[in-house]
Amino acid sequence: MSEALGALAQRLLAHAREQGADQSEVWLQESTQLSATVRLGLVEELRQATSRALSLRVFLGQRVARATASDLSWETLDPLVRRAIARARLVSEDPFAGLPEHSASFPSPETLALYDPEFERLGPEQAIARARETERIGLSLEPRVRNSSGASFCAVCSAVWGANSRGFCGHFRQSAASLQVTLLGQSGSDAAQVSDYWYSVARHLAQLESCEAVARQAVARVRRHFGACKLATRQVPVVFEPLTAAELLADLFGAVCGELVYLKRSFLAESRGQQVAAEHVTLVDDGLLPGGLGTRPFDREGVAAQRTIVIQKGVLKNFLCSAYAARKLGLAATGNGTDDGEAPTNFYLLPGSTSPEEILRSADHCLYVTRLLGRGVNLVTGDYSRGAFGLWVEQGEIVHPVHEITISGNLRQMLAGVEQVGNDLDLRGQFGAPTLKLAAMTVAGI
């Protein structure tokens, strides 16, 4: 099948040229998925599937049209290409439209450690066993943790082929597995329920956290939230745990993307070269990180992956750009292109040297944010307001858990107000951060 899809990509490029396209680009992907969810010991859902997808862009001069399909029969693809070319005639001429410059070379998929052949040996029994074991341990550690929304193990392998009429032709295979459990606890028959989760995700099975590690962490997270209350409304120093700090980066990501910058829809649109954050903030997007979840040899336009410094010692150095945004802004494409805007590779904040314990001890009192809920981020203005769960900390000691509060501020002030950066970088998804301490945010509660 693999070779067949590579050949199909070339056939589609040839077909687009014959039908009148000046330039074209084809992506084909084949994915296999295996996932098992176990709840209270029973297999709630076992899923297995192989699926395929095509994504296509055709250019007529400076006009572009796109198409995607999951049906790869020629009876579908032939008219799809013809219609795309017909549609391209009807859109506006855009001087910035076009394929990227041809990248001279790409990192080899092998050095990037994208694929683990162990996945080929996984079957439903192994997936079920891992999920079941994780949940079993999770329900055995703490008498107050008695219910579960389920544990799941999921493995996905995919093969990607890309080709364009400028001579780009690339292929790689990748794998990723995840293990997660969500547990519920109650500290008394009348008390409110507490729910929390933990997960691990990795490209290599050997790097996935063990069933026991995932279960223990989920239980610890539930346990620390028994007896939560609200806080009085006030301004306080706020410490983000690595996972919530990573969510902060995910919220910030769009603001450094070329698309929002050229549209002036980012509060950072005019800030390149300026000090936008405290000095100990250095933020990178690293598409080359071996084994990283967002690592791949090239982006969805065939631009080679790279490591881009976005913020260096608080100074905004680079925006992340697709080929289109790069042309609009007179900058270089950074290997973050998609068929529509930009996507992160591995977007993370470099760790500092302070331990999380020292950070918590550094303030008389602070809110330690352990989970965030809802949206509430406006990238045009930078205004930030989200629901939060956390722990109230005094002199480094946890006093009581906190729930049903919001934290609010403005991303510009929040970046400038980063007082400390922990040494505990946690990069488990495509966004990663160490513990972060912000000088002050508004907490709304009672």
Add this chain to the structure above:
Amino acid sequence: MSTSFVELALNNTPTAAFACYHGLEPGLLDTVLRQASARGADFADIYIEYREASSLHLEEDLLKQSSELVALGAGIRVVAGEQSGYAYTNELSQASLLQAAEVAAQIAAGPTRSQYFALQVTPVPARYPVELPATQAGMGEKTDFLFAANQAARSADARVKDVQVTWSDELRFILLANTAGELVSDVQPLVTFSVNVVAESNGARQAGWKNFGRRAGLEAFSRPQAEALAQEAVRQAVTLLTARPAPAGELPVVLAAGASGVLLHESVGHPLEADFNRKKLSVFTDRLGEKVASELCTVIDDATLPSWRGSVNVDGEGTIPRAATVLIARGVLRAYLQDRLSARLMKLAPTGNGRRQDYAHIPISRMTNTYLAAGESDPEEIVRSVARGIYCKSFTGGQVEPATGKFTFSMHEASLIEAGRLSYPIKGATLIGSGIEVLNNIVAVGHDLELDSGAWMCAKQGQAVPVSVGTPTVKIARITVGGQWA
């Protein structure tokens, strides 16, 4: 794909089109279902989908994007007790389907428990007839809508600096067959139009947006509608330019009629989904018949409303919703939103709320069009009754954790109420509360019920489905407002 498939499906039935173009005769479906239930199953079904979609995007005065999507696939589910096996494929050949059936069947082990019924066509209602299938129409009229909205937005106010307009449409043909002998097909259209603007004044920028969604064809939209949406987006952005920071802390909140229904969707809707309740993962678990809200609250989910976004003739697993479901009647919990599996395990009737994103996903309990029924209060009187509080006008969405009932929803446009009057606009902020507590804090419900025509999407467990939300003007005695000053 082929226009001929679509023509046959529209002029005859999707069943006929799938049989003619993909060889999916009832006899083959029967064979696949028998294979799926061969290892022992309580229930098995096959969901086959052909979907085409297209979109156009205008930005910087240019029609920059034209996209088209064609999706084809089938999902096979085997249910044994509480366990489900699921497999899907993009290939509709007999060999692929039988293989998927075998994979899905791995979940079950034992003698066949289900009684097997021969397939019989079940007719569905016609709640969203399509006059002009949008995916089949050319780009001309849709392009006119985009440029009309762009022009209307730019001429509405000189402070408008950026305008983005998107049209998207979808036409979905589904064919469902199951071991209960039901063979059902449906044609599900969807159109969406959205305008997003940025206004700038003295170096400050603010965004405004407004969108429209309908389960219908091209006939549901017009140039005046495009222009009105653009003007509303501009009004919102320009109003926000003068907005001051929102207050922080517990305050009385008045929700404007319409889009504020998001609050109900999060605080009540999700926690009333049957899967959470049969697993005892909701604050409403085991509370049927109990008073859970102020008696001013009657909450309804109605999939039967003509052409609303969340409406369905048949849900994602073959159940035809026959009437509105009253979830809460005068404060008393009456029903959950049921999918087939939950209903069977809870020994309650399915309500037609088993929905799925597409063939790659299993159906789960979901909302359709969910709203708070009208009350008796005068909306203006409600505002006048607030000494100091917040009036919420538009929202960007929310999230809930059903097990604890904690939910958020984020205001985009709001005003401060002082001495019973709207005083000045405030910036967006997130509200947070607990479902049951907030329901009991509803102290006034207006007579002005409004369903919002916005293009709401609801996400759960990685599956997005279109829904509608609605509410009359509502007063919540107090809720935490996540603003900037105390």
